[in-house]
Amino acid sequence: PEPPIVILTSNRTREVHDALKRRCLYHWVDYPDFTREMQIVHARAPEATERLSREVVAFVQKLRTEDLFKKPGVAETIDWAKCLLALDVISLSPEVIADTLGAILKYQDDIQKITGSPARKILDEVRAELAAT
Helix, strand or coil, X not given: CCCCCCCXXXXXXXXXXXXXXXXXXXXXXXXXXXXXXXXXXXXXXXXXXXXXXXXXXXHHHHHCCCCCCCCCCHHHHHHHHHHHHHCCCCCCCHHHHHHHHHHCCCCHHHHHHXXXXXXXXXXXXXXXXXHHC
């Protein structure tokens, strides 16, 4: 029989042993651009309105530019959209972000860094960018 093909994924938080590295082919997968992430959110959270989806994706993409211990991935974008849907949220607000930031940031230091004024600033920037498009 053929040996299996094994795919390892990593977020680079743990070191991989050199012997394993020598036996691997590497392919870097970056975060998707806005359009692709919107397509993913539409597919995985189709109940979300266009406005909410655009705000969520734009906010998470802007958040990834911040100096965080763990930047949110696409899974967190989807989880956050579903969380907001469960709470009947129509659009983001600083209060909603403060109440749900744990859905996209997994470390307390990151949550504290973004809560309050930084979240409001990011939301304001996101809204200005979305209005311009």
